[in-house]
Amino acid sequence: MKIKSLVIATTLALGATATTAMAETPSFSYIEGRYVEMDEAETTFDGYEAEVSGRLGNYMFISGSYGETSGNWSELGNVDLDIATGRLGFIFGQDERVAAYVGPQVSYIQSTYGLGSDGDWELGDDSTTDWGAFAGVRAMILPRVEINGEVSYIDFERESLTSYTAGTRIYLTPNLAATGQLRMGDLDGFAVGLNYSF
Template sequence: MKKTLASLTLLATIGSGYVQAEQPSFNYVEGGYTSIDDFDGFLVRGSYEFIDNIYLSGSYSALNDELSDLGIETDTDLDIATIGLGVIIPVSDTASFYLEAEYIDLETSSSSNTGRPDFDESEDGYELSMGVRAMLTSSTEIYSELSHRDIFSASTEITFGGRQYLTDNLGLFAEYQRDDFETDTYNLGVTYKF
């Protein structure tokens, strides 16, 4: 925990040294490829600062995993939807801490060629996060986040990522997440800020 807080503080400090950049935008939409261990698919997410330093967030991911073993074929779908509310705390001209609370809905369905009934399950839970976003330059952003998630069971997750803008509004993002169950998540895609 202390190492995570130290890395968040370091990111904020790094961002504060580049006065030509602005605050990171909390008004954006993005989408792309996502992978959670053996599952892969697509994700769409966004954020909107509807009043000063308060924002809404939301995301949707659709993932799939197909297994074939000894003639048994299993197809599993995983759909994850979130909606949240966050608070922005600027710490310099180019960096902000944020706190966020999200509701999570997780839908799982699985079918196989064994003739057994299909499996469907739905769970909901929550996630509490704190993070920092910092603009290194006017077109390069880095961020880190620490989250506590509780759906099937409680877990802690650390996220590292970055956005590289190709124009004033359009860019690319890459992100890596790992939780204390050693689940690895990779996200890559296109981002648009407004």
């Protein structure tokens, strides 16, 4: 009887330890690839994004992302968007399962008008680089489930770009997660992808 109780207690303790190990503070060191779809006016853009992020000590991280999307803006051709963003984040309010962050960012956007990357001609292009800021919160609500929210602002020369995101990461293994993101603001849309943290 005592041996059976000891085995059950040990098994439960090991299970609880394994569960706790999955519920660490969200990682800021990762690589992620995403399929993206977003709307502007009557044009729907879709494409991909890739992001790399690395932690710098206990309270900072640096990240970079690049994406290519395209959409049909008239009967004559497409517009292709190349977007690159660099960020420096400061982590605060961090405990075992929650982390808040804020920081500056710089974004570069190039718009190419014409038949697109597979066409024979280009009508023209335009590019701009400007600064902004971002802030967000990430929280592990279950051992394998993270939720996150963020606000991002870029002050471009002709117009500003503000976006709000709400997303989740569902960890399939301790390092690999499926991701989903709802995007609202000046560009509405969604993103789905895979994230590998290290």
